Amino acid sequence: MSMPKATSLRVGVTILSAALLAWCSVGRLGLVRAQSSQNNQSQPANVQQAPASADSPEMNAHDAPVPLQSRVSLVPVRVVVRDSDGHAVANLQKDDFQLFEDGKPQVISNFAVETPASISQHVVRAETAPGTTSSGQSPAPFLPPARFVALLFDDEHLNLQDLMQARNAAGRYLDASVTPTDRVAVFTVSGQNQLDFTDDRAKLHATLSQLLPRTVTGIDPNAAGDCPPMDYYEADLIQNQHDSQATDVATQDALSCQSNSSQGLPTGTGGTQTNPTDSARAQALVAATALRIEEVGDEQTRASFRRVEEIVRRMSALPGQRSIVLISPGFIYPNRQFDFSEIVDSAIRSSVFINTLDARGLYVPEFGTDISRDTVDPNPSAAGFRSSWHLTGQSNQREVLDYLAADTGGYSFHSNNDLGEGLRQVAAAPGAYYFLAFVPQNLKYDGRLHSLKVTLRSKEKYTVQARRGYYAPLHGNNPVDIAKEDIEEALFSQEERHGLPVALQTQYYTDATGAKLSVLAHVDLAHMHFDKTEGRNQNNLTVVAALFDRNGNFITGTQRVVQMKLRDETLEKLSRTGVTVRTSFDVKPGDYVVRLVVRDSRNALLSAENGIVEIPY
Numbered sequence: 001m002s003m004p005k006a007t008s009l010r011v012g013v014t015i016l017s018a019a020l021l022a023w024c025s026v027g028r029l030g031l032v033r034a035q036s037s038q039n040n041q042s043q044p045a046n047v048q049q050a051p052a053s054a055d056s057p058e059m060n061a062h063d064a065p066v067p068l069q070s071r072v073s074l075v076p077v078r079v080v081v082r083d084s085d086g087h088a089v090a091n092l093q094k095d096d097f098q099l100f101e102d103g104k105p106q107v108i109s110n111f112a113v114e115t116p117a118s119i120s121q122h123v124v125r126a127e128t129a130p131g132t133t134s135s136g137q138s139p140a141p142f143l144p145p146a147r148f149v150a151l152l153f154d155d156e157h158l159n160l161q162d163l164m165q166a167r168n169a170a171g172r173y174l175d176a177s178v179t180p181t182d183r184v185a186v187f188t189v190s191g192q193n194q195l196d197f198t199d200d201r202a203k204l205h206a207t208l209s210q211l212l213p214r215t216v217t218g219i220d221p222n223a224a225g226d227c228p229p230m231d232y233y234e235a236d237l238i239q240n241q242h243d244s245q246a247t248d249v250a251t252q253d254a255l256s257c258q259s260n261s262s263q264g265l266p267t268g269t270g271g272t273q274t275n276p277t278d279s280a281r282a283q284a285l286v287a288a289t290a291l292r293i294e295e296v297g298d299e300q301t302r303a304s305f306r307r308v309e310e311i312v313r314r315m316s317a318l319p320g321q322r323s324i325v326l327i328s329p330g331f332i333y334p335n336r337q338f339d340f341s342e343i344v345d346s347a348i349r350s351s352v353f354i355n356t357l358d359a360r361g362l363y364v365p366e367f368g369t370d371i372s373r374d375t376v377d378p379n380p381s382a383a384g385f386r387s388s389w390h391l392t393g394q395s396n397q398r399e400v401l402d403y404l405a406a407d408t409g410g411y412s413f414h415s416n417n418d419l420g421e422g423l424r425q426v427a428a429a430p431g432a433y434y435f436l437a438f439v440p441q442n443l444k445y446d447g448r449l450h451s452l453k454v455t456l457r458s459k460e461k462y463t464v465q466a467r468r469g470y471y472a473p474l475h476g477n478n479p480v481d482i483a484k485e486d487i488e489e490a491l492f493s494q495e496e497r498h499g500l501p502v503a504l505q506t507q508y509y510t511d512a513t514g515a516k517l518s519v520l521a522h523v524d525l526a527h528m529h530f531d532k533t534e535g536r537n538q539n540n541l542t543v544v545a546a547l548f549d550r551n552g553n554f555i556t557g558t559q560r561v562v563q564m565k566l567r568d569e570t571l572e573k574l575s576r577t578g579v580t581v582r583t584s585f586d587v588k589p590g591d592y593v594v595r596l597v598v599r600d601s602r603n604a605l606l607s608a609e610n611g612i613v614e615i616p617y
Contacts, residue, residue: 056565057565058536058564058565058566058567058570059562059563059564059565059566059579060562060563061560061561061562061563061581074109074110074437074438074439074606075101075437075438075439075440075452075470076110076435076436076437076493076495077099077435077436077437077438077452077454077466077467078321078351078433078434078435078436078466078467078495079097079433079434079435079436079454079464079465079466080430080432080433080434080464080465080466081434081456081462081463081464081465082411082425082430082462082463082465083460083461083462083463084461084462086421086424086425087431088430088431088432088433089432089462090113090115090431090432092113092434092456092458094108094111095457096456096457096458097111097434097436097454097455097456097457098454098455098456098457099436099438099452099453099454100451100452100453100454100455101438101440101450101451101452102450102451103451103453106438106440106441107438107439108436108437108438109437109438109439110435110436110437110438111434111435111436111437112434112435112495113432113433113434113435114432114433114434114435114495115431115432124504124505124506124594124609124610124611124612125506125611125612125613125614126506126507126508126517126611126612126613126614126615127505127506127507127508142550142591142612142614143180143181143612144181144319144320144548144593144610144612145181145182145183145197145199145318145319145320145550145551145552145593146181146182146320146321146429146494147179147181147182147183147320147321147322147323147429148182148183148184148185148197148315148318148320148321148322148323148552149182149183149184149185149323149324149325149427150184150185150187150197150311150314150315150323150324150325151170151184151185151186151187151325151327151427152187152188152189152307152308152311152324152325152326152327153166153167153186153187153188153189153211153327153328154188154189154304154326154327154328154329154331154359155188155189155190155192155211155212155213155214156189156190156213156214156215156216156300156303156304157189157300157304157328157329157330157331158213158327158328158329158359159213159329160212160213162329162359162360162361163211163212163213163359165359165361165419166327166357166359166419167208167209167211168419169419169420169422169423170186170208170327170423171205171208172420172423173420173423173424173427173428174201174204174205174208175201176424177423177424177427177428177429178199178201178428179429180199181429182199182429183197183198183199183318183551183552184197184198184199184204185197185198186204186207186208186211187307187311188211188214188307189216189303189304189307190214190215190216190303191307192214193207193210193211193212194207195207196551197318197551197552197553198551199550199551215300216299216300216303217296217299217300217303227253227254227257227378228250228251228253228254228257228285228286228289228378228379229253229378229386230250230253230289230290230293231293231389231390231393232293232294232296232297232332232393233332233389233390233392233393233396234246234250234290234386234389234390234393235289235290235291235293235294235297236294236297236332236334237389238250238286238287238290238294239290239291239294240294240334240335241334245385246385246389247286249379249382249385249386250286250289250290251279251282251283251286252379252381252382253286253378253379253382254281254282254283254285254286254289255278255279255282256378256379257285257378258278258281258282258285259278297331297332298334298335298336300331301331301332301333301335301336302336302339304328304331305333305336305339305340305343306339308324308326308343308354308404309339309342309343309346311324312324312343312346312347312350312352312354313346313350315350315352316349316350316352316492317492317554318492318552319491319492319493319494319548319552319554319593319595320493320494320552321353321433321494322350322351322352322353323352323353323354323355323410323426323427324347324352324353324354324355324410325355325356325357325423325426325427326354326355326356326357326401326404327356327357327359328356328357328358328359328401329358329359329360329397330358330360330397330398330399330400330401331397331400332393332396332397332399332400333400340400340403340404343404344404344407344408345449345471347408348408348449348467348468348469348470348471349471351467351493352408353408353409353410353411353465353467354404354405354408354410355405355410355411355412355413355426355427356401356402356404356405356410356411356412356413356414356426357401357412357413357414357419357422357423357426358398358401358412358413358414358415359419361415361416361417361418361419362415362416362417363394398414401414402414406468407468408467408468409465409466409467409468410426410465411425411426411463411465412426413425413426435495436454440472443472444472445472445473446472447471447472447473448471448472449469449470449471450469450470450471450472451468451469452466452467452468452469452470453466453468454466473485482604483542483599483601483604486599486604486606487542487544487559487597487599487606490597490599490606490608491544491546491557491595491597491608492554493608494610495608496607496608496609496610497606497607497608498607499605499606499607500523500528500598500599500600500605500606500607501523501524501526501527501528501607502521502522502523502524502596502598502607502609503521503522503524503609504519504520504521504522504594504596504609504610504611505519505520505522506518506519506520506594506611506613507520508587508613508615510589510615510616514586514587514588514589515586515587515588515589515615516584516585516586516587517547517584517585517586517587517592517613517615518582518583518584518585519545519582519583519584519585519594519596519611520580520581520582520583521543521545521580521581521582521583521596521598522578522579522580523541523578523579523580523581523598524578525571525574525575525578525579526575526576526578528600528602529602529603530564530566530571530602531602535567536565536566536567537564537565537566537567537568537571538564538565538566538602539564539600539601539602540561540562540563540564540600540601540602541561541562541564541581541598541599541600541601542559542560542561542562542597542598542599542600542601543559543560543561543562543581543583543596543597543598544557544558544559544560544595544596544597544598545557545558545583545594545595545596546558546594546595546596546597547585547587547592547593547594548592548593548594548595549590549591549592549593550590550591550592550593552593555592556585557595558583560581560583562579562581587613587615588615589615589616589617590615590617591612591613591614591615592612592613592615593610593611593612593613594610594611594612594613595608595609595610595611596608596609596610596611
């Protein structure tokens with residue numbers, strides 16, 4: 001795995017305990033997100049462990065995954081509750097919530113209220129190693145990123161006026177609502193003038209100032225001069241829905257255009273009687289115009305959906321809350337229902353909320369032709385039909401914004417000119433959110449989508465934002481894959497979990513060549529369960545330590561499996577002292593986020609802890 005230029009990492013792992021330090025070995029290393037197929041094949045899930053002999057080691061560590069005996073499928077649900085003014089509600093209790101899977105009520109097994117202050121209290125800060133000295137410099141306070149917000153500007157569909165209003169509102173949002181634990185990116189549908197996730201507000205403002213309407217096709221489907229006049233909605237009626245009324249109106253428009261052109265009359269005046277040749281020519285012109293406009297509109301829609309999908313994939317590996325804010329006037333998607341479903345599925349799988357902001361604000365529908373275009377209606381008698389279709393098309397544009405937000409658990413802001421307030425509601429960090437989780441009953445490993453719904457018992461008019469579903473695992477009969485999915489989901493999350501008695505400590509010391517960072521996971525065996533087999537107390541721990549940079553980009557990580565086959569007297573000693581797994585990284589000065597995940601094999605219990613390291617230059 002290639003490393004950022006500013007960071008060079010060398011990793012080592014050691015297992016420490018008061019009773020076993022002398023003979024615990026240092027094993028090879030494995031990347032948690034890059035397990036080799038050889039490792040998976042070297043120890044299939046159905047291989048039985050050999051009975052423990054009298055002289056077999058009581059503890060060792062290795063890379064190979066080990067079979068699991070059971071699994072608890074905990075489904076996490078992050079919930080934001082807002083009042084009628086859009087402010088987060090922070091005083092609700094567990095009993096205020098109801099959680100439904102596929103319409104059936106579920107028991108909420110985990111509940112917590114999280115605020116920016118409580119999140120910062122969870123973080124373990126690094127200490128200088130005993131007996132060493134630091135440079136004496138005090139690094140600037142650093143908090144790990146907790147939220148990632150992608151501002152996606154639909155520069156393909158936005159006009160200049162709406163885009164200017166939206167980017168000004170985004171600038172105010174950056175200045176007033178972004179917190180130290182937020183990372184913001186600016187993306188565009190066209191792919192131009194973008195900035196990846198950062199906490200550098202100056203760079204974000206500079207990127208916003210460069211945004212302009214751009215087209216991915218190089219063609220405006222509604223460009224002035226088209227005759228017959230036609231927009232994407234009308235073209236879809238003709239090309240895809242074979243609407244006879246729309247075709248007849250467009251044909252009459254085309255005949256008027258031909259008649260006016262042949263007589264040299266200005267557009268919009270009367271014409272002459274048509275003949276079959278003129279009618280055939282007009283029909284051919286309508287078909288060609290509808291095909292061209294439909295193809296261009298479809299390509300613009302495809303580009304917008306593709307960009308959303310790319311950003312969802314980009315955010316899937318970020319360690320925290322993830323949301324996209326699509327800033328757009330909306331668009332219709334008559335041929336792209338499958339693409340829409342794929343985006344929703346991908347967002348749900350990746351725990352990404354898609355929030356939307358209608359950049360038109362409280363818009364007034366345009367009747368007739370666009371007044372900004374220098375055109376005259378060639379067929380005034382059909383203006384009523386065209387105005388009706390144009391109005392319907394404009395109204396339908398918002399559906400994609402409403403549906404994307406609703407289907408992914410996001411929030412939609414529309415019909416309001418205060419875009420700054422809209423961005424605060426859809427993009428700013430909520431003052432509080434709730435972490436709920438439940439264990440599905442009779443879960444089948446079929447990969448099927450299960451719907452989720454969170455409601456409140458309160459009669460207050462609150463808005464609930466939560467994920468709309470989850471996918472069942474596909475490999476229920478493969479414990480190795482199950483363990484990997486559990487660990488990766490926890491690793492690339494931001495919430496703490498405390499299924500096992502684990503304490504995280506981080507230390508570093510610096511020298512002339514750089515710094516060494518140690519991540520220590522102390523496990524209290526006195527509160528763990530063991531199986532008694534062949535006279536030994538058996539359980540296995542998978543310990544994962546990962547490093548991220550200050551903007552949440554994954555750098556590297558290790559995964560270790562610690563096998564324990566302990567005699568009674570050894571377990572008694574370790575129950576008093578615990579076991580510590582140490583992971584060492586050689587790093588350069590800078591800010592790092594540490595994520596520690598520990599999972600046992602007996603009950604599939606899991607703990608996840610956060611740490612931050614500020615190594616001075």
